[in-house]
Amino acid sequence: MTPVSSASGEHAGDEAGTSWFYNPRVRGVVFQFLVVAALVGVVAFFAYNAKTNLERAGIASGLGFFSERAGFDISQTLVPYTNDSTYFRAFLVGLVNTLLVASIGILIATVIGFIVGVARLSKNFVIRQLAQLYVEILRNVPLLLQLLFWYKAVLSVLPSPRQSLEPMSGVFLNNRGLILPEVIGQPGSGLIGYALLAAIAAAFGISRWARARQLATGKQFPSLIVGLCLIVLLPLLTFFVTGMPVDLAYAELKGFNFAGGMVVNPEFMALLLGLSLYTAAFIAEIVRAGILAVSHGQTEAAFSLGLRPRRTLQLVVIPQAMRVIIPPLTSQYLNLTKNSSLAVAIGYPDIVAVFAGTVLNQTGQAVEVIIITMLVYLTISLSTSAFMNWYNRRVALVER
Amino acid sequence: MTNKFLTIALGAALGLSATAASAATLDDVKAKGFLQCGSNTGLAGFAAPNDAGEWTGLDVDTCRAIAAAIFDDPNAVKFTPLTAKERFTALQTGEVDVLVRNTTWTMTRDTTLGLNFTGVNYYDGQGFMVRKSLDVTSALELSGASVCVQTGTTTELNLTDYFKANGMEYQPVVFEKLEEVNAAYDANRCDVYTTDASGLYSIRLQLTNPADHVVLPEIISKEPLGPVVRQGDDQWFNIVKWTLFAMVNAEELGVTSANVDEMMSSDNPSIKRLLGVDGQFGESIGLSNDWAARIIKHVGNYGEMFDKNVGPDTPLGIERGVNALWSKGGLQYAPPIR
Structure with a gap:
C-alpha cells in the first residue's frame, strides 16, 4: 500500500540520523493524508454547493419526505403497504421487489446456465448445436429488447380473465397473471415452519458428520439423499400430526378479475424470464470455459486410479473447474441484479420504478432519491461480491 | 436513462455553479436565437410531430406564441420531448427555457420544485377509458379492475384517492412512458386506462380499434394544465404569463390572425393597447410594443389555437366546455392589458 519502493525504504529507513524529511515512512503517511484530505474537501465542497444552490x-431538500404519506398504490407488495403508508414503506416495497426478482433470477440463471454449459460440451451433436444456438442468440440480442419481447409474448399468449386457463384446480392463468390459492395458516401452523428449519439444520449436521467420518474411516454415507428426505418429510409429518392446520383460499372470478388468492404478475414473469435466460447464456460460456480449463490429464489420471466417469466429474473435474468459474460468475450475478432495473420498461415495480420513478416525481427531490438508489445498488452488489468471495476462498486451491 | 443523465447534470450543475447568478432567461434566449421548449413526447392535439415532421398541438402553439412575441417568428423554437418523469428536472437544470407539457398546476409543484406556473392554457380533468365490450357505463362500476397509468403524474394520486373515496379496489399497472401505457392497454393488460380526459381522446385515436373504446362520463379531478418556468426570473415569468393572457384577451376582443392588420386601425382603446398602437406594454416586459400583434398574426388568438388543435373539427373533437371564455360560460379569463 505504501507508495514507496521497498528498496529505498530499507536504504533510508535503516540509517539513523537521516532527516525526517527524507524518511519514506513519514513521506508515505503525509502523502496519503494529503490525498484523503483533498478527497474529503472536494466531496464537502460539492455537497455544500449543492445544498446552497x-x-x-x-427546491426542497433533505430526507424529511421519507415519513410523509405516499398516496399511491403499487401492484406488487411483499411487505404490508397501502396508499396511506409512508414514502419509506414505498422504498422498502421497491427494494424487496428488486431483491425478489434478482435472487430468483440468479437461481434460475445458474441452473439453466450450468445445464447449457455442460450441454455445449456434450458428445451428442444435436444437443451441442442446440446449446450453442441458445447461447449465440440470447447473448447477442440486447436485454431490453428481450424483455419487451417476453412481455409482449406473455401478454399475447395468455387469455383474458374470463377465458382463464385452469391448469390445476384452483390455479388460474390469464393476462392479469398467475393466480394461486392463498395459504392461510391456522393456529399451530407455525410449527411446520420450525420443523422445516430443524430439518435443514439436521441435514447440515448429517452432512458434516458424514464428511468427517469418511475422512477418518473411508466409509461413505448417502448424506444428500437422507438430508433431502428429512427436509421434505419432517414438515410433512408435522403438518399431519398437528391436524392439517392450513387452509387454502381459492380465487374466484368476480367482476373484472379474480378476487382473493395470490397473484404472480405478468410483469414479474416476463422480467424473470428475460433476466434468467439472458444471464444463463453468459453463465453457460463461463461453465464451459471452467470445465475446459481442467486439463485432460486430470481426467485420465482419475480413470487410471479406477474412478468411474461420474465420480471423476464429481471429485476431480468440477472442484477444479469451480475455481475458474466462481469469479466471473460473481460478475454475472451482479449484472443480473443491476439489469433488473430495466424492469421500469415493462411496468414491474422495482426500486427504480417505484422509488426513482414515482417517489422522485411526487417529491421532486431528484438528488436525494437518485443518490439513495445508487447506494442501494452499491450495497446489494458489494454484499453479493463479499459472499461470492467468501465462497471462492472456500473452493480455491489451497497452495502450500 | 435520460432522466438519470439529467439528474446527474442537475447534481453537477448545483454542485459546480458556486457563484453563477441566475442569468436573465430572455437574454439567453435572444443570444442563442431560439426558444428551447420542453414538450410531450407525443400526445396528438397537444404536442406531436405531424406528417411533415413539424411539431403541432396546443402546447406547441403556446411555445410558438412565446417565440413569436420575442422573435416575430413562430419557428424560432426547438422542442425537447420529455417524459412525465424527466420534465421538471429538465426545466430546473436549464435544459429547457419553458415547459409546456400538459403539466398540472399543483401546490407542491408550484412551491417545492423551484418552479412557477404562469397560467392555464387548458382546463382538464382526469377521466377513464374502457373497452365497450365490458358494458361499463360509470366509473363507479370499476371495482376490481386493473388500471393502466403513467408514472410521475398527478393521475397516479387522483386514481388512488378516487377508488379509496368510493370504497373500491383496483390493481395499478404503472409505466414510465406514454407509449408503454398505450401498448399495455392495447394488449388488454388492463381493463381501464386513466389520464386527463383530453389525453384519453387523443390516445383513443392511436389504439388499434378506436371505436371499441369509450371514455366514461366521470371527471374525477381538477387538472389545470399550463406553462412552467424557473423561479427567480420575474421578467421571463411575465413574458410567458402575458403571452397566454394576450391570446385570451385577443379572442375576447375579436382580434384574429385574419383580421389583425385591419384591427391595427381600430378605434377601440382596448384593442389599441393590445396591439401596441397605444402604450408601452411590450417594453415593460422587455419586448417590442407589437409583441401581442406578432403572437396573433403568427399563431392566432386562444380560440383559434384551441379550434385548430383539439376543437370539434379536429380528430380529437373536444368541445370548448370549461375552456370557453368567461363571457361565454367558461373559465378562460385574462386580466386586462392597461
Missing part, C-alpha cells in the same frame, strides 16, 4: 433555487 438547492436552497437558492427554492
Whole structure:
C-alpha cells in the first residue's frame, strides 16, 4: 500500500540520523493524508454547493419526505403497504421487489446456465448445436429488447380473465397473471415452519458428520439423499400430526378479475424470464470455459486410479473447474441484479420504478432519491461480491 | 436513462455553479436565437410531430406564441420531448427555457420544485377509458379492475384517492412512458386506462380499434394544465404569463390572425393597447410594443389555437366546455392589458 519502493525504504529507513524529511515512512503517511484530505474537501465542497444552490433555487431538500404519506398504490407488495403508508414503506416495497426478482433470477440463471454449459460440451451433436444456438442468440440480442419481447409474448399468449386457463384446480392463468390459492395458516401452523428449519439444520449436521467420518474411516454415507428426505418429510409429518392446520383460499372470478388468492404478475414473469435466460447464456460460456480449463490429464489420471466417469466429474473435474468459474460468475450475478432495473420498461415495480420513478416525481427531490438508489445498488452488489468471495476462498486451491 | 443523465447534470450543475447568478432567461434566449421548449413526447392535439415532421398541438402553439412575441417568428423554437418523469428536472437544470407539457398546476409543484406556473392554457380533468365490450357505463362500476397509468403524474394520486373515496379496489399497472401505457392497454393488460380526459381522446385515436373504446362520463379531478418556468426570473415569468393572457384577451376582443392588420386601425382603446398602437406594454416586459400583434398574426388568438388543435373539427373533437371564455360560460379569463 505504501507508495514507496521497498528498496529505498530499507536504504533510508535503516540509517539513523537521516532527516525526517527524507524518511519514506513519514513521506508515505503525509502523502496519503494529503490525498484523503483533498478527497474529503472536494466531496464537502460539492455537497455544500449543492445544498446552497438547492436552497437558492427554492427546491426542497433533505430526507424529511421519507415519513410523509405516499398516496399511491403499487401492484406488487411483499411487505404490508397501502396508499396511506409512508414514502419509506414505498422504498422498502421497491427494494424487496428488486431483491425478489434478482435472487430468483440468479437461481434460475445458474441452473439453466450450468445445464447449457455442460450441454455445449456434450458428445451428442444435436444437443451441442442446440446449446450453442441458445447461447449465440440470447447473448447477442440486447436485454431490453428481450424483455419487451417476453412481455409482449406473455401478454399475447395468455387469455383474458374470463377465458382463464385452469391448469390445476384452483390455479388460474390469464393476462392479469398467475393466480394461486392463498395459504392461510391456522393456529399451530407455525410449527411446520420450525420443523422445516430443524430439518435443514439436521441435514447440515448429517452432512458434516458424514464428511468427517469418511475422512477418518473411508466409509461413505448417502448424506444428500437422507438430508433431502428429512427436509421434505419432517414438515410433512408435522403438518399431519398437528391436524392439517392450513387452509387454502381459492380465487374466484368476480367482476373484472379474480378476487382473493395470490397473484404472480405478468410483469414479474416476463422480467424473470428475460433476466434468467439472458444471464444463463453468459453463465453457460463461463461453465464451459471452467470445465475446459481442467486439463485432460486430470481426467485420465482419475480413470487410471479406477474412478468411474461420474465420480471423476464429481471429485476431480468440477472442484477444479469451480475455481475458474466462481469469479466471473460473481460478475454475472451482479449484472443480473443491476439489469433488473430495466424492469421500469415493462411496468414491474422495482426500486427504480417505484422509488426513482414515482417517489422522485411526487417529491421532486431528484438528488436525494437518485443518490439513495445508487447506494442501494452499491450495497446489494458489494454484499453479493463479499459472499461470492467468501465462497471462492472456500473452493480455491489451497497452495502450500 | 435520460432522466438519470439529467439528474446527474442537475447534481453537477448545483454542485459546480458556486457563484453563477441566475442569468436573465430572455437574454439567453435572444443570444442563442431560439426558444428551447420542453414538450410531450407525443400526445396528438397537444404536442406531436405531424406528417411533415413539424411539431403541432396546443402546447406547441403556446411555445410558438412565446417565440413569436420575442422573435416575430413562430419557428424560432426547438422542442425537447420529455417524459412525465424527466420534465421538471429538465426545466430546473436549464435544459429547457419553458415547459409546456400538459403539466398540472399543483401546490407542491408550484412551491417545492423551484418552479412557477404562469397560467392555464387548458382546463382538464382526469377521466377513464374502457373497452365497450365490458358494458361499463360509470366509473363507479370499476371495482376490481386493473388500471393502466403513467408514472410521475398527478393521475397516479387522483386514481388512488378516487377508488379509496368510493370504497373500491383496483390493481395499478404503472409505466414510465406514454407509449408503454398505450401498448399495455392495447394488449388488454388492463381493463381501464386513466389520464386527463383530453389525453384519453387523443390516445383513443392511436389504439388499434378506436371505436371499441369509450371514455366514461366521470371527471374525477381538477387538472389545470399550463406553462412552467424557473423561479427567480420575474421578467421571463411575465413574458410567458402575458403571452397566454394576450391570446385570451385577443379572442375576447375579436382580434384574429385574419383580421389583425385591419384591427391595427381600430378605434377601440382596448384593442389599441393590445396591439401596441397605444402604450408601452411590450417594453415593460422587455419586448417590442407589437409583441401581442406578432403572437396573433403568427399563431392566432386562444380560440383559434384551441379550434385548430383539439376543437370539434379536429380528430380529437373536444368541445370548448370549461375552456370557453368567461363571457361565454367558461373559465378562460385574462386580466386586462392597461
